[in-house]
Amino acid sequence: MARSLSTAILPRVPNTEDDLNTDLRVRFAPSPTGSLHVGGARTALFNWLAARHAGGKFILRLEDTDRERSTPESEAEILRVMQWLGLDWDEGPFRQSERDDIYRDAIDRLKDAGAVYAAWESAEELDAMRAEARANKQAPVVRGRRDWSDDEIAAMKAEGRTPVWRFAVPLPGETVIEDMIRGTVTFDHAQIEDFVVARSDGTPTYNLAAAVDDLEMGINRVIRGEDHISNTPKQMLVMRALGGTPPQYAHVPLILGTDKKRLSKRHGAASVEELEADGFLPQPVRNALVLLGWSYDDKTTTFTMDELIEKFDVRRVSKSPAVFDMKKLEVMSGRYLRALDPDQFADELVQYLDATGYLADRGPDAADIARRSAPLVQRKMSRLTEYDRLAGWLYRPLEFEDEAWEFLANDIKHAIQAIGGGLGRLEVLDDFSMEPIKEALSDQLHVQGLSAREFLEPQRIAITGQSISTGIYESLEMLGKDAAVARYRQTLAKLAEGWTGGDA
């Protein structure tokens, strides 16, 4: 159910042509060289939302032309994480490594059109050219020689050298991007080098493959990271040389770490995989991701997937980079967990504990304990990993954390009185459920004339051994009378040991 309040607030740019643009074709094109990054995940989300909003198609393409760094494991991981996030694709996944014929054909067409030329310069010559340009405060753009004589070429071939193919950037000239987010961005051709489209072994480079694929797959809108913006004119040039029309572009700002540098591993959880392991559910992750660089209005901070689909509009994406704040994710996660239906929460919790191997390590009753304890922890957690800190005591015999024991040992006499008082009331209770327990303990508290903390804290430690735990009344109820009484006695006995020889 959408909030009628927020729908009453009009977005700045009314959705017009996009709303029914069922021809919209967007794509997400990661290179499988690692796990899916937070930045990549957000790009994927934006694309997915744009497609779903318009009723268009979302295409997945793996850019694995770098055979050195691309791995099947990484590819599998990316697909897995996409599914975890709920981002389903309509076409693909396509692999560039399987489309070699298409690229070779495109390269041939570029050759026929005279748009590319063979460049024989060696790596050293190239380095020298760039170094010289830099020294002269010029743009370090490479323009290969195009006037090699037949003899020279024959000589190099004899040496075993093979040329790369460079795109002949038309001079003078400029390429203009009408970016949906950044507005008009102009690149002077003088600043664009004659980039390589085919390596000396004949394989395509990124700029060629991406351009060809976007054309061939009918992509009409490219939503990608701003780090690609300087590649865009190159790809547009290639597309036009092939007789195609470039798509609409929307370059989204980068996601930064807290040091304002592009987010990477050293910033902690930088991949979706890590967020998953850190106990976050997909929904809050999506919510946090979408709000990096995008907002619907000045107030709304939580969205269901349906609301996002309805409201998302790339044109409202911000131009400036955003710092990824884990704390905010945590807050969203906590809110989401608390808002869950109790049964649903229990399902998620058990599933998580099972998936992480937590239950397997804790005996046959573990799943049952986990499910029954879910209501005791739902309000207290902001991520699933916090479960053990609160409810870990349920799975083991009574043992005291140092800090908790110190609390008791600090004043053994008082501890014995409080715990003994609690035990006296609890062991005679017939109905060992939450309300009677609470009444009995509250009454005893008054009888002994102690403050709530003075009286209740020892009770907590007596049964949980922890100073941070689930609530006392519900914990006692869950434990059941026999187990609770046993724990009380055990604590008392241990305290008595410490008391002998003490100061009565």
Add this chain to the structure above:
RNA sequence: GGCGCAUUCGUCUAGGGGCCUAGGACGCCGCCCUCUCACGGCGGUAACACGGGUUCAAAUCCCGUAUGCGCUACCA
């Protein structure tokens, strides 16, 4: 060095010339909620990078400066 982009509270942002003595959220600080941890409630702290224009009026438009980031490969 070259080119490009960006710049509102610590963070994410609202803001498209007067509605802005700049709004919201998170954080942080304080108080409340007679069980810890949390939750929740209430209150507070905190920003238009700087300098010039344009205009009756600028956070909003223009120019410059500074700073930051991105790209600058036969990586993607």
